[in-house]
Amino acid sequence: MKNAISLLVFVVIVIGAGSAIGTLTAPGEWYAALNKPFFNPPNWVFAPVWTLLYLMIAVAGWRVWQQPGHPALFRLWLVQMGLNFLWSPLFFALQMPGVALVVIAALLATISLFIKTAWPLDRVSGLLFIPYAAWVGFASALNAAIFFLN
Structure with a gap:
């Protein structure tokens, strides 16, 4: 029971904080007016993807x-987590895609290091981070393209 409660706390905190940041820094007129690359997905894709990723991130964090x-x-x-939660305010609220690009690159490096470090200790946690790494790699390319197009 104690494990179930602590897992629930991790899930609520990670998904709750991620959802709050996403809601408070939702793309607005500034983002809509930007030039975007051909591979930019529709806005509705981000919420379900991040919800699933945050669930996996929470489980991995709880396991560790x-x-x-x-x-x-x-x-x-x-x-x-700190880098993840910093990116949206930098990119959307402060409208600083260049600084956000540096943060997302650091995030991708940290995720990669987490996977490498977790692999021999807790392979499940490492596996849970692989889709996260793939998505952040894609988001990094998107961030870079937006930065260079604007």
């Missing part, structure tokens, strides 16, 4: 937190 012998891995998890 359950293993007190690996504090460095949990710190990596915390760093990637």
Whole structure:
């Protein structure tokens, strides 16, 4: 029961914070007016993708937190969450796609390091981060294209 409650706390915090940031920094007129690359998906794609990714991120974080012998891995998890939650305010609210590009590149590097570090310790957590890495890689390309097109 204790494990189920702590997992639920991770899920609520990660999805809740991600949803709140997404809602507070939703794309507006500025974003709509930007030149975008041909591979820019429709806006409705982002919410379901991020909800699923945040669920996997939460489960991975919970799994790592359950293993007190690996504090460095949990710190990596915390760093990637901080970078993740920083990107939307930088890109959408502050309208700084160049700075956001630096942050998303750091996020992708941190996610990759998390996967590499988790792999021998908790393969499930590493596997849970692979779709996240793929999506952030795509988002990095999208961010870069928007930066260079504008």
